Amino acid sequence: MLPALPRKYHAASIWLLYAAGFVPAAYGFWLGATGRLPGNPVKEFEHLLGLWALRFLVATLAITPLRDLLGINWIRYRRALGLLAFWYVLMHFLTYMVLDQYLNFSAILVDIVRRPFITIGMGAFVMLIPLALTSNNWSIRRLGPRWVKLHKLVYIIAAAGALHFAMSVKVVGLEPWTYIALVAVLLAYRPIRPMLRGRKRRPPEPALRESERSA
Amino acid sequence: MSLYRPPRIASSEITSERWFLNRRGFLAAAAGGALAAAGSPAFGEALKSSKSPYTVNEKLTPEKDVTSYNNFYEFGLGKGDPAANSENFKPTPWTVKVDGLVGKPKEFGLEELLAMPLEDRVYRMRCVEAWSMVIPWVGFPLSALLDKVEPLGDAKYVAFETVVRPEEMPGQSGYFQSLPWPYVEGLRLDEARHPLAILAVGVYGKTLPNQNGAPIRLVVPWKYGFKGIKSIVKITLTDKQPPSTWNISAPNEYGFYANVNPEVDHPRWSQASENRIGEGGFFGANRQPTLPFNGYADEVASLYSGMDLRANY
Numbered sequence: 001m002l003p004a005l006p007r008k009y010h011a012a013s014i015w016l017l018y019a020a021g022f023v024p025a026a027y028g029f030w031l032g033a034t035g036r037l038p039g040n041p042v043k044e045f046e047h048l049l050g051l052w053a054l055r056f057l058v059a060t061l062a063i064t065p066l067r068d069l070l071g072i073n074w075i076r077y078r079r080a081l082g083l084l085a086f087w088y089v090l091m092h093f094l095t096y097m098v099l100d101q102y103l104n105f106s107a108i109l110v111d112i113v114r115r116p117f118i119t120i121g122m123g124a125f126v127m128l129i130p131l132a133l134t135s136n137n138w139s140i141r142r143l144g145p146r147w148v149k150l151h152k153l154v155y156i157i158a159a160a161g162a163l164h165f166a167m168s169v170k171v172v173g174l175e176p177w178t179y180i181a182l183v184a185v186l187l188a189y190r191p192i193r194p195m196l197r198g199r200k201r202r203p204p205e206p207a208l209r210e211s212e213r214s215a
Numbered sequence: 216m217s218l219y220r221p222p223r224i225a226s227s228e229i230t231s232e233r234w235f236l237n238r239r240g241f242l243a244a245a246a247g248g249a250l251a252a253a254g255s256p257a258f259g260e261a262l263k264s265s266k267s268p269y270t271v272n273e274k275l276t277p278e279k280d281v282t283s284y285n286n287f288y289e290f291g292l293g294k295g296d297p298a299a300n301s302e303n304f305k306p307t308p309w310t311v312k313v314d315g316l317v318g319k320p321k322e323f324g325l326e327e328l329l330a331m332p333l334e335d336r337v338y339r340m341r342c343v344e345a346w347s348m349v350i351p352w353v354g355f356p357l358s359a360l361l362d363k364v365e366p367l368g369d370a371k372y373v374a375f376e377t378v379v380r381p382e383e384m385p386g387q388s389g390y391f392q393s394l395p396w397p398y399v400e401g402l403r404l405d406e407a408r409h410p411l412a413i414l415a416v417g418v419y420g421k422t423l424p425n426q427n428g429a430p431i432r433l434v435v436p437w438k439y440g441f442k443g444i445k446s447i448v449k450i451t452l453t454d455k456q457p458p459s460t461w462n463i464s465a466p467n468e469y470g471f472y473a474n475v476n477p478e479v480d481h482p483r484w485s486q487a488s489e490n491r492i493g494e495g496g497f498f499g500a501n502r503q504p505t506l507p508f509n510g511y512a513d514e515v516a517s518l519y520s521g522m523d524l525r526a527n528y
């Protein structure tokens with residue numbers, strides 16, 4: 001088991017995660033803006049952002065099984081991971097709109113309506129917006145049980161993200177299959193979970209945990 | 216924007232032709248001598264070639280990009296994989312077998328192919344993925360090779376095949392195989408005979424790097440890049456339309472013809488515009504309109520007159 005992080009560092013570690021989380025985007029942007037990304041810099045950057053969005057989604061979904069199965073309680077980082085996923089999808093979308101399509105709105109609209117992989121990506125992005133807007137303690141308190149229900153959308157978003165990736169490539173290689181497998185395992189864990197938990201007789205968890213309340 | 220201009224035969228061309236023929240004889244002898252001395256040509260060896268009127272007047276894509284941003288799935292799916300994973304590939308010795316409906320089937324050694332009259336051809340290259348380059352190839356017209364084997368009257372198509380060497384091409388081995396091997400492609404015989412269709416043996420004045428399809432590859436500038444089959448070992452003349460790898464893999468996305476056409480979208484992206492590679496970072500990048508037949512319409516559109524280009528994508 002990992003040594004527990006002293007409580008007084010919890011808040012700082014969350015901010016550190018935000019700071020570290022934006023490093024790939026900042027570094028990629030710097031490389032691209034200064035002509036250091038080889039080949040097709042816009043696509044490289046667009047892909048980098050999409051991949052990190054998917055990684056943060058996977059990490060968000062991994063928090064619960066990590067705690068259940070390995071006893072590692074990182075739930076205090078879950079909100080940051082989810083919000084990082086949102087910011088990366090937003091940057092991915094803006095890169096596509098501005099750097100890739102040069103704000104050619106008719107072309108963008110045609111893409112969103114007519115190209116299934118982009119329709120699916122767009123759907124995932126739209127669903128992420130209410131989740132990002134309600135990722136704060138105030139919303140959790142206001143919405144109560146509806147908050148938990150609303151945030152179940154993340155399952156659909158992650159599945160859509162992985163599918164969008166697989167559909168965007170010419171040949172589905174090892175990398176997209178890896179993400180499909182990760183998301184599939186993490187989603188399949190959810191229906192299995194009550195059975196495992198039933199055996200262990202844990203109380204149902206509140207949406208807002210003690211550690212988050214203080215953070 | 217400077218468009219492709221069809222070559223005109225100027226008087227200067229006629230005088231240069233004689234010089235060119237002399238030079239060709241000289242070069243063949245020189246190449247033969249060099250090969251006898253060195254064994255076989257190495258990658259990156261300088262090639263002697265002559266100017267060609269079939270050249271576009273546009274800014275060249277930097278050599279670094281031409282040789283490091285490639286699709287060559289035999290070496291992996293990433294754009295950098297071909298450059299990173301092809302160092303064990305041996306482009307020499309090499310032979311290209313030309314057979315099928317021909318009067319004189321023949322196996323050509325690489326030395327013979329390098330001794331063909333080589334020309335500099337600066338061509339646009341439009342990838343089906345909506346990016347493009349301007350590349351200075353060194354090669355010779357495919358028709359020159361076809362003439363040597365004397366196609367029979369019932370030959371209607373030309374089929375091409377890439378080498379299969381799992382031990383040298385990591386994408387051809389392992390659990391995950393992206394495409395069925397060998398990679399195959401085809402052209403109609405009249406397309407193959409068009410003067411713009413070349414077999415390239417070099418780029419940027421030197422023999423081809425492995426990642427660009429060493430030692431010999433097809434270049435058909437009015438078609439999407441995937442038609443330009445690399446590392447060719449076999450060319451067969453047939454009377455039936457030959458299979459092509461991407462068409463087998465996803466028939467609704469990649470047709471046999473694959474002519475560059477801004478009006479026929481790929482199901483997953485628009486083909487109306489393209490990203491010119493290698494113009495320096497995000498802000499130097501250049502999305503420009505894609506031209507019918509990649510700007511070579513004056514030259515090749517007549518090959519397809521009366522054909523429905525939407526149905527025959």
Ligand code: HEM
Nearest residue numbers: 047050051053054089093096118121122124125161165168
């Ligand atoms: C949850 C939301 C999303 C996730 C997780 C996501 C993730 C990804 C990933 C992983 C890739 C492929 C990267 C690679 O090939 O290495 C990708 C490609 C792409 N995505 Fe997204 N994406 C999302 C939403 C969107 C949205 C909203 C749009 C635009 C409307 C979009 C447009 C694209 C485009 C155009 C590509 C590139 C296709 C190409 O290679 O040309 N994505 N995305």
